[in-house]
Amino acid sequence: MNFTxxxxxxLLAGAICGIxxxxxxxxxxPANMAFCIACxxxxxxxxxxxxxxxxxxxxxxETIGIVLGAFGIAVATKEYRSSAGxxxxxxxxxxxxxxxxxxxxxxxxxxMVLRMSAGDLNAWVALIGFxxxxxxxxxxxxxxxxxxxxxETNKISGTVAPALMLGIFILSFVTVGGVALLATSKTxxxxxxxxxxxxxIGGILFGVVxxxxxxxxxxxIRDMILVRSFDLISVIAGLFVxxxxxxxxxxxxxxxxxxxxxxxxxxxxxxLGMYVVGFAAVLAGGCPLRQLVLxxxxxxxxxxxxxxMFAGAAAAHNFGLAASAAAAATADAPAVAGGPGTAGKAAVxxxxxxxxxxxxxxKRKTAK
Amino acid sequence: xxxxxxxxxxxxxxxxxxxxxxxETKGPVKVLVSEPHQKTNVEKFAKTHGRKTxxxxxxxxxxxxxx
Numbered sequence: 165m166n167f168t169x170x171x172x173x174x175l176l177a178g179a180i181c182g183i184x185x186x187x188x189x190x191x192x193x194p195a196n197m198a199f200c201i202a203c204x205x206x207x208x209x210x211x212x213x214x215x216x217x218x219x220x221x222x223x224x225x226e227t228i229g230i231v232l233g234a235f236g237i238a239v240a241t242k243e244y245r246s247s248a249g250x251x252x253x254x255x256x257x258x259x260x261x262x263x264x265x266x267x268x269x270x271x272x273x274x275x276m277v278l279r280m281s282a283g284d285l286n287a288w289v290a291l292i293g294f295x296x297x298x299x300x301x302x303x304x305x306x307x308x309x310x311x312x313x314x315x316e317t318n319k320i321s322g323t324v325a326p327a328l329m330l331g332i333f334i335l336s337f338v339t340v341g342g343v344a345l346l347a348t349s350k351t352x353x354x355x356x357x358x359x360x361x362x363x364x365i366g367g368i369l370f371g372v373v374x375x376x377x378x379x380x381x382x383x384x385i386r387d388m389i390l391v392r393s394f395d396l397i398s399v400i401a402g403l404f405v406x407x408x409x410x411x412x413x414x415x416x417x418x419x420x421x422x423x424x425x426x427x428x429x430x431x432x433x434x435x436l437g438m439y440v441v442g443f444a445a446v447l448a449g450g451c452p453l454r455q456l457v458l459x460x461x462x463x464x465x466x467x468x469x470x471x472x473m474f475a476g477a478a479a480a481h482n483f484g485l486a487a488s489a490a491a492a493a494t495a496d497a498p499a500v501a502g503g504p505g506t507a508g509k510a511a512v513x514x515x516x517x518x519x520x521x522x523x524x525x526x527k528r529k530t531a532k
Numbered sequence: 533x534x535x536x537x538x539x540x541x542x543x544x545x546x547x548x549x550x551x552x553x554x555x556e557t558k559g560p561v562k563v564l565v566s567e568p569h570q571k572t573n574v575e576k577f578a579k580t581h582g583r584k585t586x587x588x589x590x591x592x593x594x595x596x597x598x599x
Binding site (some may be wrong): 245306316328 | 566567
């Protein structure tokens, strides 16, 4: 099915992904983190012990499913194309920055939309930063920003990313001397998950639909600005509406800044965190979800961006860059305002400076 | 014929370069792209601007002539 030839079909594509997210939330994924690429890559990085924050370690079959689903549908519809060579190390840095920005806000653009649909006003505030970041990226694209050409590579090379993802999935079942090889959280968000098979199937379906619809959260706003195209934003709108209906119907819709699950109300840092994500995603040619899909369909440059996101997740947790969630006071502990610490704030500022350097220094040859 | 070589470039560069070329000339424009989704995007863009396209596969890449 070709989703891209009409807005109705694009809305439908978004709605299907919304239903997948809603079902996975119902089956056990954390509240309003039903489907978050940044959080799930971070959890997977934790399972691989790239970081050791005990509450966020779990091989998320959803992200693995997205890559495998995108790979399968791309091969089946002859859209698989093995390519590489478009400034891979800059893309690695962009991947790191996308993850650091996401973990300061506590969510990727996909989770931002899910949080918005659950009434989390912090996510609406963060949208301002995200849109501004995308706008800044679009400004540099207009000025001729480019990470230069990718070239076709040996077909097998493009299968490495899907194969690695499959390998991680298989390793998640391996035990050595009765001890699981990979880490799994016993408490916290990492311990909350839908059954493995449901997560994997959900991820594969999500990957298939995202590949066919070209779903991209950064691209939605970028294309509105650059080419007055409302195609990609239609997909996001479909997803938002389905999740809004689900949240209202199940009593999960709570409008406000406080009491939101795994969120904080440090507005400036929500804005700046998502500014980094929007800016970096436009320079990288797509949001975290799109990078996974592109990695699945053979782009090794996108695969390097995904590796950058893994490294970013490790850095964010190993060096305390990730924000903490706000928490109400309990009998044992006082209330916590949450938000990023000093290191996280410094990291966001460094990321913004670095993004401007990258944006200024990379121009298409003809645009010089 | 004006030619746009957008092979191997990331989105949305092929589309932006096509838009620029269509602004510069009223005549036909030949666009070269690598990825199937970029081919679709360029065809759609031309269609919404009232132009016809003829696409031919060139190995693993595509040549779109906007008439």
